[in-house]
Amino acid sequence: MASVSRPAGPASLPWTGDARADQLIASDPTALLIGFVLDQQVTVQKAFAGPLALQQRLGHLDPGRIAAMDPAELAAAFREKPAIHRFPGTMSERVQALCTVLADRFGGDASRVWTEATSGEELAKRLGSLPGIGDMKVRSLVATLVKQFGVKPPGWEAVLPGHPTLGDVDSAQALVEYQAAKREHKRQVREQRERKDRA
Numbered sequence: 001m002a003s004v005s006r007p008a009g010p011a012s013l014p015w016t017g018d019a020r021a022d023q024l025i026a027s028d029p030t031a032l033l034i035g036f037v038l039d040q041q042v043t044v045q046k047a048f049a050g051p052l053a054l055q056q057r058l059g060h061l062d063p064g065r066i067a068a069m070d071p072a073e074l075a076a077a078f079r080e081k082p083a084i085h086r087f088p089g090t091m092s093e094r095v096q097a098l099c100t101v102l103a104d105r106f107g108g109d110a111s112r113v114w115t116e117a118t119s120g121e122e123l124a125k126r127l128g129s130l131p132g133i134g135d136m137k138v139r140s141l142v143a144t145l146v147k148q149f150g151v152k153p154p155g156w157e158a159v160l161p162g163h164p165t166l167g168d169v170d171s172a173q174a175l176v177e178y179q180a181a182k183r184e185h186k187r188q189v190r191e192q193r194e195r196k197d198r199a
Contacts, residue, residue, distance in 0.1 A: 009149040014172050016045045021052040026148075029110035030061045030102065036141055037094050037132035038085055044166065044179065050084045054095070063102035063110065071096060097131035114145050120155035143167025 012022035015035075024031045031051035039047035055061045057077040066074065074096055078088035085091040106112040113130065117123035123145070128138045142159050144167035145151035164182075169175045
């Protein structure tokens with residue numbers, strides 16, 4: 001299979017505190033997408049360290065091979081201590097579903113999800129069609145691809161979020177600031193909801 005050319009990305013994404021994990025999510029598109037799937041109800045650091053842990057336990061991150069695995073074996077790899085996620089069973093299912101789509105629709109090359117997008121709208125749609133990638137993750141992924149990897153199909157400006165996302169995090173300090181801003185945003189949303197409930 002001919003390799004798909006893709007814009008040069010960063011040498012690493014400073015999201016985990018582990019240099020190897022940061023390099024993996026920057027260099028391997030499958031690892032990046034798995035990290036985003038795992039980015040739920042755990043810290044950013046834990047989520048994006050997950051792809052390296054999974055690679056070390058399986059010996060690879062090949063979407064076709066993960067898709068073909070016995071689900072119980074994959075779940076066991078997720079549960080091995082320290083567990084890759086606080087919900088290892090659910091997340092192993094989601095990662096396997098993601099890898100199945102990457103293998104079946106994109107020939108096992110995760111970068112094709114974005115390199116073959118012909119517009120910003122299609123980019124967002126393709127990302128949103130992946131298992132485990134909801135609306136908020138689509139926005140964060142779009143920002144990451146645009147700002148960190150230079151992925152800019154026509155009309156990308158229309159789908160780039162105006163609020164801070166992981167795509168803005170390019171240093172350990174920026175990660176601290178992003179997480180603080182995210183906590184504050186969640187607090188404000190919670191307060192607004194409570195005020196509505198009281199009204």
